Amino acid sequence: MTQRILYPCYFNAKLSRKEGRRVAKTAAVGDMNRAALSRAVRAAGLIPVEEAKNHPSRWFTSEGRVLVEFAGSKEELLKMVADKL
Numbered sequence: 194m195t196q197r198i199l200y201p202c203y204f205n206a207k208l209s210r211k212e213g214r215r216v217a218k219t220a221a222v223g224d225m226n227r228a229a230l231s232r233a234v235r236a237a238g239l240i241p242v243e244e245a246k247n248h249p250s251r252w253f254t255s256e257g258r259v260l261v262e263f264a265g266s267k268e269e270l271l272k273m274v275a276d277k278l
Contacts, residue, residue, distance in 0.1 A: 201225040227257035
């Protein structure tokens, strides 16, 4: 299994793809935070590990990140978590 890093900005509908959103706008949600992301990861049947580190290009925010052990690709993980939001 590979450790994957998920940032809340990946699922934030208020951001453009250029600003860091990684899922389709229809799968994204309004304001996203680390706790909501962690709940979605848990709902997908995975174990989240929260960290207080920020996305490198969004260093000025304090949104944090979630680490997940996942054997598939990151895109598969993003879709699976987005379905649980």
